[in-house]
Amino acid sequence: MSLNGAPPMQPPETHDLSRRDFLVLGTSTVASAAVTSDMPAQEAPAAASTQDAAAPATAKASFQVNGMPCDLELDTRTTLLDALREHLHLTGSKKGCDQGQCGACTVIVNGRRINSCLTLAVMQQGSEVTTIEGLGTPEDMHPLQSAFVKCDGYQCGYCTAGQICSAVAMLDEIKAGIPSHVTEDLTQAPQLTPPELRERMSGNLCRCGAYSNIFDAINEVAGGQA
Amino acid sequence: MKAFTYERAASPAEAAAAATRRPGAKFVAGGTNLLDLMKLEIETPVHLIDVNGLGLDKIEPTAEGGLRIGALVRNTDLAADERVRRDYGVLSRALMAGASGQLRNMATTGGNLLQRTRCPYFYDTNQPCNKRVPGSGCGAIDGFNRQHAILGVSEACIATHPSDMAVALRVLDATVETIRADGERRTIPIADFHRLPGDTPHIETVLRPGELITAVTLPPPVGGTQLYHKVRDRSSYAFALVSVAAIVQSDGSGRVALGGVAHKPWRVEAAEAELPHGAAAVAKKLLEGAKPTQENAFKLKLVERTLAAVLAEAKGARL
Numbered sequence: 001m002s003l004n005g006a007p008p009m010q011p012p013e014t015h016d017l018s019r020r021d022f023l024v025l026g027t028s029t030v031a032s033a034a035v036t037s038d039m040p041a042q043e044a045p046a047a048a049s050t051q052d053a054a055a056p057a058t059a060k061a062s063f064q065v066n067g068m069p070c071d072l073e074l075d076t077r078t079t080l081l082d083a084l085r086e087h088l089h090l091t092g093s094k095k096g097c098d099q100g101q102c103g104a105c106t107v108i109v110n111g112r113r114i115n116s117c118l119t120l121a122v123m124q125q126g127s128e129v130t131t132i133e134g135l136g137t138p139e140d141m142h143p144l145q146s147a148f149v150k151c152d153g154y155q156c157g158y159c160t161a162g163q164i165c166s167a168v169a170m171l172d173e174i175k176a177g178i179p180s181h182v183t184e185d186l187t188q189a190p191q192l193t194p195p196e197l198r199e200r201m202s203g204n205l206c207r208c209g210a211y212s213n214i215f216d217a218i219n220e221v222a223g224g225q226a
Numbered sequence: 227m228k229a230f231t232y233e234r235a236a237s238p239a240e241a242a243a244a245a246t247r248r249p250g251a252k253f254v255a256g257g258t259n260l261l262d263l264m265k266l267e268i269e270t271p272v273h274l275i276d277v278n279g280l281g282l283d284k285i286e287p288t289a290e291g292g293l294r295i296g297a298l299v300r301n302t303d304l305a306a307d308e309r310v311r312r313d314y315g316v317l318s319r320a321l322m323a324g325a326s327g328q329l330r331n332m333a334t335t336g337g338n339l340l341q342r343t344r345c346p347y348f349y350d351t352n353q354p355c356n357k358r359v360p361g362s363g364c365g366a367i368d369g370f371n372r373q374h375a376i377l378g379v380s381e382a383c384i385a386t387h388p389s390d391m392a393v394a395l396r397v398l399d400a401t402v403e404t405i406r407a408d409g410e411r412r413t414i415p416i417a418d419f420h421r422l423p424g425d426t427p428h429i430e431t432v433l434r435p436g437e438l439i440t441a442v443t444l445p446p447p448v449g450g451t452q453l454y455h456k457v458r459d460r461s462s463y464a465f466a467l468v469s470v471a472a473i474v475q476s477d478g479s480g481r482v483a484l485g486g487v488a489h490k491p492w493r494v495e496a497a498e499a500e501l502p503h504g505a506a507a508v509a510k511k512l513l514e515g516a517k518p519t520q521e522n523a524f525k526l527k528l529v530e531r532t533l534a535a536v537l538a539e540a541k542g543a544r545l
Contacts, residue, residue: 057231076232076274079261099262100329112302112331118258119332122232123276170327178306181322181462186311202462203326 063127065090066134074121081105083121084131092132092161096205103204106162107131113169115203132161135168144168147217155208163204167218170200174222192222228270235275238282238405238440246407246436248273253438255298256332258325259341266351268358282336282440285309291446294403297336297439301325301391304335313447316471319454320394320485326463336439339392339402339419340431343385343489344465345374356382357427367519373467376518376525377488383427384519387420387490388465394454395442396491397471397483403441406434413443420490427489450475451540455532456485468528474540478502482533484512487525505534 061078062071065088072087081098084090084107096104098117105117108130136142144164147153154160174190182199183190190196197218206214235241245251252271254260255278263269282296285307293309304310305321325333333341347353347365354363366374366384374384395416402414420431433439450473458464466486474480480501483493497511509530518526 056229059232076230077227098265100258100326103326103328106328113328114332115258115328118261118329120232120254120257120261120274123254123257123278125234166328173302173327176306178302179311179318179322180327181319183322186315186318199462200327203328 059122061121061125063121063124063129065129066131072121076120076122078121079117080107080109080119080121080124080129081116084116084129090131090133093165094158094161096158096162101205102159102162103166104159104162106166106204108165108169111169111172113166130165132165135164142168143221144217147220148214151213151217151220153210153214153217154206155210159204159206159208163201163206163214166201166204167214167221170197171218171222173200194219197222227264228267228272230264230271231273233273233275234279235277236279238277238280238438239407239409241275241277241280242405242436242438243407244273244275245438249435251275251436253277255334255337256300256329257337258329258333259337263342266349268349268351277438288443293444295335295442295444297334297441299335301330301333301335301338302327304391305330314394314398314444315452316397316454316473317391317394317444319452320390320456320469320471323454323456323466323469324390335391335442338389339395339439339442340433341389342430344388345385346370348385357385357423357430360426360428370521371519372521372524373465373486374519374522375488376516376522377484377492377513378422378490379488379517380423380425380427382425383423383489385423385427385489386465386486387430387488389491390454390456390466390469390485392416392420393469393471393483393485393491395444396493397473397481398448399445401443402439403443404433404437405440406438407436411440416442416491417493423489430489448473448475450480451543453536453539455536455539457528457532468525468532470529470532470536472533472536472540474501474537474544476544480540482508482512482536484529487529501537505530505537508537509533 057076058073059076061074070088081093081095084093093107093116094104096102100115100118105115106113107116109127136145144167177189179186179190180196180199182195235244250271251273254274254276260269282298284296285299286294288294295304301321305318311318345366348355348357353365356364364383375386400416402419405411453472456466456469458466469485470482472482478501481498483491485491494512497508500507500511513526
């Protein structure tokens with residue numbers, strides 16, 4: 001018998017369980033064991049709705065992801081990144097540092113790129129979220145996805161979804177006339193120069209060091225003026 | 227992360243009242259620093275009051291000819307505002323020198339002022355830190371302190387304030403508007419907003435519990451050449467070792483403030499009288515009373531040299 005009193009986990013009927021499926025199964029089993037070993041199962045929801053801060057609290061979060069409405073009831077601690085990956089199973093957005101330094105979790109919310117690890121899902125009520133899965137598909141790639149393939153803009157690929165989401169929104173920021181640290185004349189519209197593209201992408205790190213190819217891919221989509 | 231309850235406030239006064247009702251409650255706006263600290267359990271609010279929906283996201287002209295910046299205006303929007311770019315260039319420059327594109331899209335004007343130090347001893351819960359655990363000691367004073375403060379330091383704390391925006395606001399003589407639970411509003415000059423560490427480094431601003439920042443107001447534009455130079459270990463997305471915000475007029479007079487050297491933006495009005503005499507004279511006055519450590523004494527020279535670069539650029543812009 002397992003720790004939480006549930007029937008023993010059935011072995012998968014086939015052996016093609018992916019590494020990720022295996023990890024997800026393992027995590028959910030551990031999580032439910034942790035909750036139910038402390039308190040009777042029927043008491044858990046009641047505890048969550050009280051003002052007792054020691055008990056996990058839940059709240060509703062409704063937003064759109066890639067055009068699809070999502071209504072979730074989440075532990076208030078759930079970041080947007082964890083909601084996307086663990087609850088909506090959109091695993092394109094990656095958890096790198098989980099502290100806003102690496103940019104692997106970059107998604108586009110209401111047209112703007114943000115670090116999805118540094119916002120709570122419950123704070124995104126009514127937002128429109130676009131992840132890498134919403135930019136394109138393997139059959140119908142976004143121009144930046146195609147350019148990353150063409151220019152070999154990655155090595156391990158872990159930062160790629162964040163790089164592409166960031167670059168898509170970054171090019172829109174230049175179009176909207178938003179200046180950067182390297183914009184020389186604040187009263188003029190910023191230009192698509194190499195220093196502008198590089199400065200604006202500094203929130204996306206690549207441990208493999210594929211920066212020159214990443215730059216080529218972005219520059220190609222930007223029109224090659226840079 | 228510790229569990230917390232969550233609510234969306236409906237008005238600034240209601241937000242302040244909610245924060246006063248629940249000891250241990252905190253406001254959340256952009257969340258970029260607060261959530262980071264909550265994950266490390268350095269911040270452990272029992273209740274979060276989301277102030278994003280309060281309509282404090284506008285930049286409006288004031289009757290005096292200045293600008294009133296809502297506390298929820300994102301750093302990107304403030305830096306990109308045409309009036310700010312034209313009349314308060316030092317503010318736009320300072321904002322763009324900070325953080326990353328993603329973070330600036332989230333971070334707010336009020337939150338930027340309230341962000342906490344990035345001192346690694348504050349972040350490392352295995353280390354003593356008087357700011358994190360009052361009375362526990364300071365790991366930085368005899369530790370690795372190359373990044374730390376040289377001015378306004380105490381025996382309890384040598385942390386720096388990480389904001390670039392605040393340094394520009396200091397040179398622009400901005401004021402901070404707040405509201406309290408009883409509905410009382412007050413205006414705090416930016417010079418008085420942040421405190422020096424003294425023996426209570428955990429108290430970083432003059433805000434009272436439950437007091438909410440509603441706006442930052444800029445006085446009418448003062449013209450001049452407005453510059454922000456930030457010296458750091460890499461050319462983008464890093465905190466300042468030393469930064470200089472400057473407004474230099476055509477006659478050579480002006481204002482300067484420093485970032486990266488103290489617990490708050492550092493401005494000494496008496497030093498500004500020395501501007502016509504050059505960077506060394508200004509630096510000498512600015513750095514009076516400096517107490518560097520062995521590791522960060524280089525900042526004394528770096529202040530003077532960054533000032534020299536700023537004054538040279540300002541002179542070039544006037545020719």
